[in-house]
Each structure stands twice: as C-alpha cells, then as structure tokens.
Amino acid sequence: IQFPTREGRPEPVTNLRGVPYTSNGIFLLWDPPDETNGVIIGYQIDYKPIESIAAQPGADQPSILLRDDARRNYLLSGLKPNTKYRVQVRPRTSIGLSTSPAIIELTTNLTLAPSKPTFTVTQRGQTFFNVSFDPTIMTIPGSVYYVQYKENDQDDQTTTFKKSYTVSNDRTILVNSLEPGKTYTTILIAGDGIASETKSDPQMVSTRNKDRAPRVIESPWFIGIIVSVIVLIIVFAIVCGIMRRKGGKYSVQDKEMLHGPSGYGDSDGKFSEYYRAPSDASMKHSRASLQNGDDRDSMAEFNDEKDRSRFTEDGSFIGQYGRDDKRHTYLVKYDESDGFAN
Numbered sequence: 001i002q003f004p005t006r007e008g009r010p011e012p013v014t015n016l017r018g019v020p021y022t023s024n025g026i027f028l029l030w031d032p033p034d035e036t037n038g039v040i041i042g043y044q045i046d047y048k049p050i051e052s053i054a055a056q057p058g059a060d061q062p063s064i065l066l067r068d069d070a071r072r073n074y075l076l077s078g079l080k081p082n083t084k085y086r087v088q089v090r091p092r093t094s095i096g097l098s099t100s101p102a103i104i105e106l107t108t109n110l111t112l113a114p115s116k117p118t119f120t121v122t123q124r125g126q127t128f129f130n131v132s133f134d135p136t137i138m139t140i141p142g143s144v145y146y147v148q149y150k151e152n153d154q155d156d157q158t159t160t161f162k163k164s165y166t167v168s169n170d171r172t173i174l175v176n177s178l179e180p181g182k183t184y185t186t187i188l189i190a191g192d193g194i195a196s197e198t199k200s201d202p203q204m205v206s207t208r209n210k211d212r213a214p215r216v217i218e219s220p221w222f223i224g225i226i227v228s229v230i231v232l233i234i235v236f237a238i239v240c241g242i243m244r245r246k247g248g249k250y251s252v253q254d255k256e257m258l259h260g261p262s263g264y265g266d267s268d269g270k271f272s273e274y275y276r277a278p279s280d281a282s283m284k285h286s287r288a289s290l291q292n293g294d295d296r297d298s299m300a301e302f303n304d305e306k307d308r309s310r311f312t313e314d315g316s317f318i319g320q321y322g323r324d325d326k327r328h329t330y331l332v333k334y335d336e337s338d339g340f341a342n
Contacts, residue, residue, distance in 0.1 A: 007037065007039070007093055007094060007095050008037040009037060009096050009098055009099055010033045010035065010037050010038065010091045010092070010093050011033040011035045012090065012098050012101055012102040013030040013032065013033055013043070013089050013090070014030070014031045014032070014034060014102070016028070016102040016103075016104050017029050018104050018106045020106060020107065020108050021075060021077075021141065022109060022112060022114060022141060022142060022192050023082070023108060023109045023110055023111040023112050023143075023194065023196070024077065024079045024080060024108055025076055025077045025078075025079060025108070025143035025168070025193065026076040026085060026087065026108065027073065028045070028074045028075070030073075030089050030102065031072065032072075032091065033091050033098065036091070036093065037093065037095075038093035038094065038095060039069075039093060039094070040069045040091050040092065040093060041067070041093060042065065042066050042067040042068060042091075042092045043065075043066040043092065044064065044065055044089070044097060045063065045064040045066070045076070045088070045089050046063050046088050046090075046101075047085050047087040047088070048085065049079075049080060049084065049085055049086075050085065050086055050105065051083075051084075064076075074169065075143070075169045077144055077168035077193050078143070078168075078193045079143075079193070081108055081109065081110055081111040081192070081194065082108060082109065082110050082111075084106070084107045084108075085105065085107070085108065086103060086105045087104050087105070088101035088103045088104075089101060090102070111192065111194065111195075111196060112196070113140070114141060114142035114143075114190040114191065115139040115140045115141070116199070116200060116201075117133055117135075117138060117142065117145070117189075117190040117198065117200045118137075118188075118200055118201075119131045119132060119133040119188040119200060121186075121205050124205070124207060124208055125207065126178075126180040126181075126207055126208045126209070127176060127178045127179070128175060128176035128177075128178060128207070129175055129184075129186075129205050129207065130172050130173070130174055130175070131164075131172065131175060131186065131188060132171060132172045132173075133171060133188055134171065138190070141190070142197075142198070143191070143192055144167070144168050144190075144191045144192075144193045145167050145168070145173065145188065145189065145190055146163055146164050146165065146166045146167070146173065146188075146189050147163070147164040147175055147186060147187065147188055148161040148163055148164075148186075149161060149162055149164070149175055149184045149185065149186045149187070150162060150184060150185050151182055152182075152183040152184060152204060168193075173188075180209055180210045181206070181207060181209040181210065182206065184204070184205050184206070184207070185202050185203075185204060186202065186203050186204070186205045187199050187201075187202050187203075
C-alpha cells in the first residue's frame with residue numbers, strides 16, 4: 001500500500017568537499033541528501049573565518065542562497081589568503097532548511113597572482129558582445145574576473161578603459177551599451193579578489209553595423225507582385241480585344257436569325273403593324289369567316305336594288321338599306337418587295 005505523506009525538512013547534503021581556489025577562494029562540491037522528505041528547491045551556504053583553534057569564530061558572512069535544485073557546486077570568492085574557514089551547506093524544501101548542516105573547514109592558499117587568462121568572443125550584436133573564458137585551463141586561476149574595454153581610435157592615450165561587472169562563478173561576461181559598427185580594444189582581467197590582477201592580451205572586437213533598410217524595389221516579393229500585375233493587365237487587354245471584335249460582327253441580320261421577325265414586337269417601340277405581313281393561313285381564315293358567317297347588318301334589312309339614290313349624303317340612312325345588299329370585303333396583303341396588291 002502506498003500513500004503520500006506531508007513534506008518535511010530534508011536531511012543534510014552528502015559528500016561535501018572543498019578545494020582551495022587561488023589565494024582567496026574555495027571551490028565547493030556536494031551531493032544531494034539521501035532523504036529529501038519532499039522536493040528540494042535550493043541550497044543555502046554559510047561560512048565564517050577561524051583565525052586559530054583557540055580563537056572564537058568570527059562574525060558570520062551573509063548567507064548565500066542558491067535557488068537551483070540541480071546545483072552541485074559553488075565558488076566562494078573574496079576570502080582572505082592563508083585563512084581557515086568553516087563552511088556549511090544545507091538543502092531546502094518548501095517546509096524549510098535541513099535541521100543539521102554538512103560542515104567542512106579549509107584554509108585558503110597564500111597570495112598568488114593568477115596566470116594570464118585567455119578569452120573568446122562568443123556572440124556579437126549592434127550594441128554588445130560576450131566574452132567567454134575557462135578558468136580550468138589556467139595554471140593559477142583567478143577568483144574574480146572582469147573586462148576592460150574602450151573604443152579604438154587614433155589617440156589611444158586620451159581614451160580611458162571602461163570596466164564591466166565582476167563575476168566569480170560565471171564563465172561569460174556581457175559587455176553592452178556600445179555603439180553599432182565600432183571597434184573596441186578588449187582585455188580580460190583575472191584577479192585574486194585582494195590586490196593581484198593579471199591581464200590578458202588585448203583583442204579588437206567590433207560590433208555589428210546597423211541593418212540597412214531593405215529597398216522595397218529590390219525585394220523578391222515586390223518583383224513578383226509587379227510581374228503578376230503586368231500579366232493580369234495583358235490578359236485583360238486580350239480579353240477586351242476579343243470581346244470588342246466579336247461585338248462588331250453582331251449585325252441586325254444575326255439578331256433576326258436569333259430572335260426571328262417576331263422579336264421586333266411592340267416592346268421595341270416600333271410600328272409593328274406595318275412590318276408584319278399577314279400569313280397565308282390568316283388570309284384563308286379571313287375568307288372562310290366571311291363566306292360562312294352572317295354578315296347582315298342594319299343595311300341588310302332593306303332589299304331595294306333599284307333606288308340607289310337614297311343612299312346620299314343628304315338623306316338619312318335609317319330604313320334605307322336593302323336586305324339583298326352584300327358587303328364587299330377587300331383583302332389586302334402586304335408584300336415587302338412589291339408593296340400593296342389588291
């Protein structure tokens with residue numbers, strides 16, 4: 001059966017050891033505790049000088065807090081040369097520090113000037129560059145490091161060096177607040193933290209120039225857009241030419257073939273009664289209707305063939321029509337080529 005328990009304080013670190021580092025430093029190493037009793041979130045380092053065995057320990061130095069749970073080493077710097085120190089390391093969980101620390105006592109070395117350091121420029125920008133170095137390749141490494149730099153000009157005597165921040169555990173120093181496109185004389189300084197310092201050989205380090213604003217007219221995307229627009233204009237012009245040529249050949253005859261004569265109806269606003277000629281079928285139908293139908297009107301009530309004088313403009317037509325009178329109908333057929341024919 002497994003069940004979680006509440007987090008508690010961890011046990012002390014294991015295998016704590018130290019190595020004197022130059023004349024004023026101690027390089028510490030350790031392993032994590034056997035029982036963490038939770039999650040390790042960091043470590044705390046405390047140290048104090050011990051002048052002699054009989055003497056009381058000196059005042060404690062400010063605690064060093066490491067908030068990296070994976071950290072397994074640290075370089076104590078700025079110590080006194082040839083001095084004995086008591087150092088303790090304790091792990092930390094969210095509940096607190098370990099109840100008992102791991103303790104060692106070491107004596108720093110005599111005062112020795114560090115060996116000449118070397119460095120490389122690992123990254124450059126318009127306003128900065130990084131100086132990287134490796135103390136382990138030095139015969140006598142320094143406990144502190146910093147960079148001196150100045151702008152390279154014609155009169156080197158009038159320009160003073162600027163100083164970067166100082167590091168002890170880091171292996172890279174950032175030099176920033178520089179001018180773009182300038183060259184700087186750069187020197188790495190290795191010191192013991194007291195008085196002794198050793199300079200590296202100077203190097204000329206240049207920052208990057210400002211990025212030149214790209215010309216839009218030379219950009220590939222702009223050239224592609226221009227070519228696409230030209231092609232579209234050419235295609236549009238060709239299509240317009242074809243449509244214009246096709247529209248010029250669309251004559252009245254083509255329209256009549258498409259719509260037929262009936263296409264010119266009353267909706268065209270023309271006099272269609274003078275244009276459309278009656279067909280033969282309509283003519284025959286008219287004759288048949290006249291022969292078979294009752295064409296008698298009020299004049300057909302009178303049957304007086306003899307006295308035609310009664311139908312004058314002076315007289316009255318009422319009662320003067322004969323029954324035998326027949327209406328004569330004249331059919332007119334329009335021919336488009338010959339005109340009217342009776």
